[in-house]
Amino acid sequence: MLPIDPTKKIFFQRWISEGDLVIVYERHTHMTAVKVCGGSVLQNRFGVFEHADWIGKPFGSKVLSNKGGFVYLLAPTPELWTLVLSHRTQILYIADISFVISYLEIVPGCLVLESGTGSESLAASLARALAPYGHVYTFDFHEQRAALAREDFVKTGLSILITVEVRDIQGRGFPENFYGLVDSIFLDLLQPWLAIPSAGKMLKQDGVLCSFSPCIEQVQRSCESLRTIFTDIRTFEVLLRLYEVQEGRREFSGDDDDGSLGSLPCKRSLYSSGRSNGKEKSNAQAVMPRPCSEARGHTGYLTFARLNSCSGR
Incomplete structure (x- = not known):
């Protein structure tokens, strides 16, 4: 069950075959x-x-x-898979996922534990970040969700890097055979503070933990538990604002040279010019970015902490 098998590597097949x-x-x-x-x-x-x-x-x-x-x-890259997978539970999107991978310091060869598996959007990105020699062990208490996740990882070719197990981490903690071997741990649980003591035992010295919670009350209670054996505790909220880029025609005059055209990143061409009130006027085709009318707001809070090397577990 333990890592790391150096013979396991992702084969990035670039030609479509039967069954892909x-x-x-x-x-x-x-x-x-x-x-x-x-x-x-x-x-x-x-x-x-x-x-x-x-x-x-x-x-x-x-x-x-x-x-x-x-x-x-x-x-089926992890980014695209996140957009098309079945939403069996609430999922993390690219903004949160990239932040998690960065702050958990995931590099090739890492051993990562995750609980719970859910719709597996994060696990796919974790696997790519730690390929070709690392491994993700992900746990979910729900047997059907775990079975569906295994099937999906086979479809996407990530089953060599991800192992899915059925286990109630809140009630039983992580398996003891990971004791002191894990580089990073991710928790997406209703009561993450119940799993934090076990997570501390699994991590290597200076290992990093991340807990995802949608409510600030969960964050507060988790931080109380983290303070006993963890240090450098930080909580973030990642908010993403998208812009639509469209072409449009805008009229301007010579007086616009005062910098008001700074909102136009690119003037394409002048279609007409003339004089109005004694001033030059022109129509320019321009690329104009504008905020999207619909934006994804709060998803959750990300709390990170590093195992205290003096904790003594």
Whole structure:
């Protein structure tokens, strides 16, 4: 059960084969995970796509339907998998995931414990960060969720780097055979303070723990537990603001030279010019970024702590 098997490496296959999982990209708001089967077809608003035509093509290919419509066939990277996976539980998105991997100091060869597995969006990114020699052991108390997660990791080719086990970490703690061997631990639990004492025993000296909680009351109680054996305790909230970039035409005059055009990153071309009230006026085609009308707000709080080397466990 323990790491690390140096013979296990990810094989990044760039050519689509029978049985592969591909992400069918229609537009940035609509993607679908499809398992390639030679005798199957995909039907959508663009027409009928035969899977047999996909086999042998490189990931990223543009393929045509019987009507001349097209989609792109993309590799199931952790980022894309997060966007198409089944939401069995609340999931972490890319902004939180990248922050977690950075602060947990995940590098190739690390041994990482996670509880709970949930919809497995984080585990896929952890596996890529610690490849090719590291390993993720992820635990979930729900047997059906754990079984579905195992199936998904086989589909995405990450099963050699991720082991899914059924265990109630809040009630039983982590398995004792990880004692003092773990580089990093991630907790996504209703009562993370119950698992913190066990997590402290599993970590190497100077190991790092992260706890994800949606409510500040959970954070406060977790910090009280962390203070007994951890140091450098920090809590973050990652808020993401997206911008839409659109082309538009804007009229301006010579008086705009005072810097008011600083909001226009790029003037494309001048279409017309004339005089109005004695001043030059022109229309310019410009690229204008604007905040999206819909933005994902609060997801949760990320609390990080480092094992105190003087804790004595």
